[in-house]
Amino acid sequence: MSHTTASPSPSANRTPEGEPPTSALDLAEEFLDRTTPLSRIRSILHRYPAISPAIVLVLAIVVFGLLNERFLNPANLSLITQQVAVVGTLAIAQTLIILTAGIDLSVGAVMVLSSMVTAQATVHLGIPAVVGLLLGLLVGLGAGALNGVLVTRLKLPPFIVTLGTLNIFIALTLLYSSGATVRGGEMPDLLTWTGSVIPLGGVNITVGVLMMLVLYVVLALILQKTAWGRHVYAVGDDPEAARLAGIRVNRVLMSVYLAAGAILAIGAWIQIGRTNAASPNAGADLNLDSITAVVIGGTSLFGGRGTVWGTLLGALIVGVFRNGLSLAGLDVLWQTFAVGVLIVVAVSVDQWIRKVRK
Amino acid sequence: MTIDTTTEREPILRARRLVKTFGRVVGLDGASLELYPGEVLAVIGDNGAGKSTLIKCLTGAEVPDEGEIWLEGKPVSFKRPQDARDAGIETVYQNLAVSPALDVASNLFLGRELRKKGVLGSVFRVVDQKGMRQRARDELRALGISTLQDVTVPVENLSGGQRQAVAVARAAAFGSRVVVLDEPTAALGVRESNQVLELIRQLRERGIPVILISHNMPHVFDVADRIHVQRLGKRAATITPETHSMTDAVAIMTGAATE
Numbered sequence: 001m002s003h004t005t006a007s008p009s010p011s012a013n014r015t016p017e018g019e020p021p022t023s024a025l026d027l028a029e030e031f032l033d034r035t036t037p038l039s040r041i042r043s044i045l046h047r048y049p050a051i052s053p054a055i056v057l058v059l060a061i062v063v064f065g066l067l068n069e070r071f072l073n074p075a076n077l078s079l080i081t082q083q084v085a086v087v088g089t090l091a092i093a094q095t096l097i098i099l100t101a102g103i104d105l106s107v108g109a110v111m112v113l114s115s116m117v118t119a120q121a122t123v124h125l126g127i128p129a130v131v132g133l134l135l136g137l138l139v140g141l142g143a144g145a146l147n148g149v150l151v152t153r154l155k156l157p158p159f160i161v162t163l164g165t166l167n168i169f170i171a172l173t174l175l176y177s178s179g180a181t182v183r184g185g186e187m188p189d190l191l192t193w194t195g196s197v198i199p200l201g202g203v204n205i206t207v208g209v210l211m212m213l214v215l216y217v218v219l220a221l222i223l224q225k226t227a228w229g230r231h232v233y234a235v236g237d238d239p240e241a242a243r244l245a246g247i248r249v250n251r252v253l254m255s256v257y258l259a260a261g262a263i264l265a266i267g268a269w270i271q272i273g274r275t276n277a278a279s280p281n282a283g284a285d286l287n288l289d290s291i292t293a294v295v296i297g298g299t300s301l302f303g304g305r306g307t308v309w310g311t312l313l314g315a316l317i318v319g320v321f322r323n324g325l326s327l328a329g330l331d332v333l334w335q336t337f338a339v340g341v342l343i344v345v346a347v348s349v350d351q352w353i354r355k356v357r358k
Numbered sequence: 359m360t361i362d363t364t365t366e367r368e369p370i371l372r373a374r375r376l377v378k379t380f381g382r383v384v385g386l387d388g389a390s391l392e393l394y395p396g397e398v399l400a401v402i403g404d405n406g407a408g409k410s411t412l413i414k415c416l417t418g419a420e421v422p423d424e425g426e427i428w429l430e431g432k433p434v435s436f437k438r439p440q441d442a443r444d445a446g447i448e449t450v451y452q453n454l455a456v457s458p459a460l461d462v463a464s465n466l467f468l469g470r471e472l473r474k475k476g477v478l479g480s481v482f483r484v485v486d487q488k489g490m491r492q493r494a495r496d497e498l499r500a501l502g503i504s505t506l507q508d509v510t511v512p513v514e515n516l517s518g519g520q521r522q523a524v525a526v527a528r529a530a531a532f533g534s535r536v537v538v539l540d541e542p543t544a545a546l547g548v549r550e551s552n553q554v555l556e557l558i559r560q561l562r563e564r565g566i567p568v569i570l571i572s573h574n575m576p577h578v579f580d581v582a583d584r585i586h587v588q589r590l591g592k593r594a595a596t597i598t599p600e601t602h603s604m605t606d607a608v609a610i611m612t613g614a615a616t617e
């Protein structure tokens with residue numbers, strides 16, 4: 001005989017109408033309460049990974065402000081934001097890729113290639129600046145597409161893929177430009193517009209800095225509010241789980257690399273304004289600097305955890321340390337030393353935070 | 359052979375004579391299965407008996423070489439897991455397809471997020487966070503999972519049983535016609551296992567038929583209405599906890615008895 005009737009078997013937890021039924025699962029609640037103050041701090045940091053870089057940034061500003069009164073000068077603060085603008089923009093692209101548990105060593109090279117194509121096409125071929133910028137955008141998208149295809153189709157580790165394309169893009173840049181710098185004076189005003197200054201209550205903000213900030217706002221909204229944003233986190237967290245939940249993992253990865261490419265092209269524009277030139281030798285260290293900003297900003301290299309706001313804080317921390325230490329009269333090597341210490345501390349904190357997972 | 363051919367009810371899910379080979383290895387050798395509305399059907403079998411392949415064919419993870427599958431009287435053919443999902447067959451995988459860093463509500467709606475109304479939702483694909491959280495709370499309450507009322511907690515902060523509850527709730531939450539649970543208690547302790555068994559009963563009370571794959575005989579006999587015994591790529595028998603003992607079931611599984 002088969003038991004195919006729909007009549008429910010007597011259940012232990014029938015409750016009166018209207019009240020939510022309680023089940024044995026309630027008992028599991030005590031698992032959550034077994035915490036110490038330290039583990040509670042860890043849980044909070046785990047949930048809001050941008051807290052620790054925010055604390056570090058505030059402390060750094062206070063300490064450097066006390067060490068040297070010139071540090072808190074509006075002109076100096078404005079300089080820091082300008083110094084951060086390019087790496088801060090590249091770090092947005094880097095954050096997207098690291099959130100998917102990838103890494104992009106080619107961000108700097110893509111940016112330089114994009115800036116050289118824009119500058120040379122505009123200056124030497126005499127095409128309109130807008131078209132030059134669109135060409136630069138195409139370069140960024142093309143580079144992103146190449147990285148994305150290699151990662152999703154050939155299933156190569158992003159580290160290896162972008163190590164390869166890093167060299168390819170550097171070589172292409174030098175071949176294309178013959179190693180020559182295009183000076184800002186030769187370019188149409190639109191290309192160097194990102195370097196122009198907007199006075200904002202005593203602090204001089206450049207258009208490039210504003211563009212970077214707008215990008216942060218836009219990307220933060222996209223990551224938090226859209227289905228795509230959630231899918232980026234899910235793919236970085238556990239690609240197999242994401243796939244089983246019906247997310248097209250390769251499509252998400254591909255869109256992330258394309259979005260990163262577009263952001264790098266905007267970074268190229270900001271770079272031209274910032275240095276008032278397009279140089280094939282600029283930005284050699286920007287790949288590592290962008291990773292530094294992301295890591296210090298509390299985004300996990302293992303993917304699935306972090307925010308672009310943390311990355312902005314990370315980029316600002318690096319800028320503040322470099323500027324503050326230089327104002328304090330220390331050798332430039334000590335700046336590098338300090339950044340190294342920051343990275344190691346940030347990754348250690350991340351490892352500790354990740355232990356929340358049982 | 360089977361003991362439920364006399365029933366007059368239409369099975370909600372029926373597989374007939376499924377064959378699946380992997381090279382020279384025969385995974386399924388003419389396996390059949392019927393799942394009736396409102397029941398918990400356990401699938402048991404020794405390792406290599408083909409229960410996992412059978413379930414994969416039913417949920418679209420594998421495509422059978424031969425045989426037919428009907429859902430609610432209509433023939434279906436699943437090429438991908440998503441096809442089975444779209445048809446209303448929800449699977450809770452052994453490795454729990456949850457995203458640890460996302461919160462409970464986001465996990466319930468992962469891959470099918472509710473969007474905001476208007477341009478924001480359709481063009482910019484902005485999700486309706488509030489709506490998802492409210493619906494997540496309702497679904498969990500309906501399943502009697504009151505410890506998970508805070509749907510903003512990341513799943514990684516939950517215990518194993520609670521995570522399983524999230525996965526089960528997700529499977530049950532979207533008007534699904536059939537829920538398949540693959541070894542849901544394998545990684546859990548005694549108490550957490552009981553919580554999951556309780557959840558399975560809740561699903562049955564809501565009228566959702568459940569296929570439960572399990573190695574754990576006490577769990578199977580505790581919760582199942584009928585038990586499908588798989589052996590050598592075929593159905594050896596379908597028994598009930600009332601008519602057969604665990605020893606009988608093991609005997610059929612190992613071939614020592616036929617029914």
